[in-house]
Amino acid sequence: MISAVRRTGTVSLAVFAATGRACMLLMQMLYSIPSAIRRYGLLIEQLYRVGVLTLPIIIVAALFVGMVLALQGYNTLVDFGAESSLGLLVALSLTRELGPVLAGLLFAGRAGAALTAEIGLMKATEQLAGMEMMAVDPVWRILLPRFLAGVISVPLLAVLFTAVGIFGGYLLGVDVLGVDQGVFWSAMQQGVDFQQDVINGLLKSLVFGVLISLIAVFMGYDASPTPAGVSTATTLTVVLSSLVVLVMDFCLTSMMFQ
Amino acid sequence: MKRQFVEIIVGLFVIAGVVALLFLSLKVSNLNSVAVTDPYQVNARFDNIGSLKVRAPVTMAGVKIGRVNEIRLDSASYQAEVVMDISGEYKNLPVDSSASINTQGLLGEQFVSLEPGGQQEYLANGDHIRLTQSAVVLENLIGELLFSNSQGAKQ
Incomplete structure (x- = not known):
């Protein structure tokens, strides 16, 4: 009985301590941003590995998500003779929710896990310690470019996801299901508000980008330097960042769209 | 070479x-x-604005010329006061224009529709539109219909 209570205490203390270390790491990274601008080549390289290489999965996923939205939406709307609202349905669900959330989830699985594994392995093979010996700050040299690349990539990927998804919905809705093209776009333009929907979706994805990148980088940096430790850290990155994306999405939605 | 490729x-x-x-x-x-x-x-x-919302469109002859900016209850007259933003392009709306609240389709969103009057003076910033017509509340309409039907049946 007491031991169960004690275990709960141990776990919660560990969680709080890890959150604190993550925040310290975030502050440390933010503090070294000015000196990172001088070495922007590092950032470009990470943007390529984190952002560009995630692009194919984003585009394919978005195309199919858009098409399935159009298909399901059409089946429901046609019963009420409201298939003219199909464009609006697809565009609103993508800009508000699916674009940022799915881009975030895919990013966490594709790039977040890779970041954690890479940094964790660097730590396990004592490359990070070696850098410190050479008076190179690993936070500045390794962690910061990866973190910034994630923060920049996720909004870009989310916007691309939304745009490609709408295109997928358009392909299926107009070309296959036969919704009128003009009605498809005009209903969309009438219902989607730039500030309310597009900008808020972008803000969401920015928040997700910061959270996922921080979790990925921190988990790698904080992993215990063993094979098992790295594998646990990679799993935790994917699980935690997916959960954080979904929970934060609920919180942000309830704040942005009353 | 590799570097350049990545940058591109x-x-x-x-x-x-x-x-x-x-x-x-x-x-x-x-x-x-x-x-x-x-x-x-x-x-x-208006006596009753139905379910008119802020940001709803304001139209004249079906063309959107502005949008509803604010809705509040005037506690002196117990009427709803609707403040509308009209685009500066349309400065020549007669002062005796009338406003009514219509519905897009049978069950759609509600919007304010302006009917032009005949006077030569034009509405300016902060002016009041005097002639207004309330929103049509569908439930009342059905109620009236049922009522008149039962009256007719009695006769």
Whole structure:
């Protein structure tokens, strides 16, 4: 009985301590941003590995998500003779929710896990310690470019996801299901508000980008330097960042769209 | 060489993101038609506004000329006071124009429709529209219909 209570205490203390270390790491990274601008080549390289290489999965996923939205939406709307609202349905669900959330989830699985594994392995093979010996700050040299690349990539990927998804919905809705093209776009333009929907979706994805990148980088940096430790850290990155994306999405939605 | 390739690809990635955002703002959302340019405000009092909402469109002859900016209850007359932003393009609305609240389709969103009057003086910022017609509440309409039907049956 007491031991169960004690275990709960141990776990919660560990969680709080890890959150604190993550925040310290975030502050440390933010503090070294000015000196990172001088070495922007590092950032470009990470943007390529984190952002560009995630692009194919984003585009394919978005195309199919858009098409399935159009298909399901059409089946429901046609019963009420409201298939003219199909464009609006697809565009609103993508800009508000699916674009940022799915881009975030895919990013966490594709790039977040890779970041954690890479940094964790660097730590396990004592490359990070070696850098410190050479008076190179690993936070500045390794962690910061990866973190910034994630923060920049996720909004870009989310916007691309939304745009490609709408295109997928358009392909299926107009070309296959036969919704009128003009009605498809005009209903969309009438219902989607730039500030309310597009900008808020972008803000969401920015928040997700910061959270996922921080979790990925921190988990790698904080992993215990063993094979098992790295594998646990990679799993935790994917699980935690997916959960954080979904929970934060609920919180942000309830704040942005009353 | 490798370095240059990476830089070019990243540049393309960023440009693609910006283009997608432009697509979302211009083609998907109403950014190009949403701005009520250089607006002036006109008030109108209604007995009942139904389910009119802030940001609902204000139209004349079916053309959107502005949008509802604020809705509040005038506690002196117990009427709803609707403040509308009218686009500065349309400065020549006669002072005796009338406003009514209509519904798009049978069950759609409600909007304010203005009917032009005949006077030569024009509405200016802060003016009141005197002639108003309340929203048609569908439930009342059905109630009246049922009532008149039962009256007819009695006769």
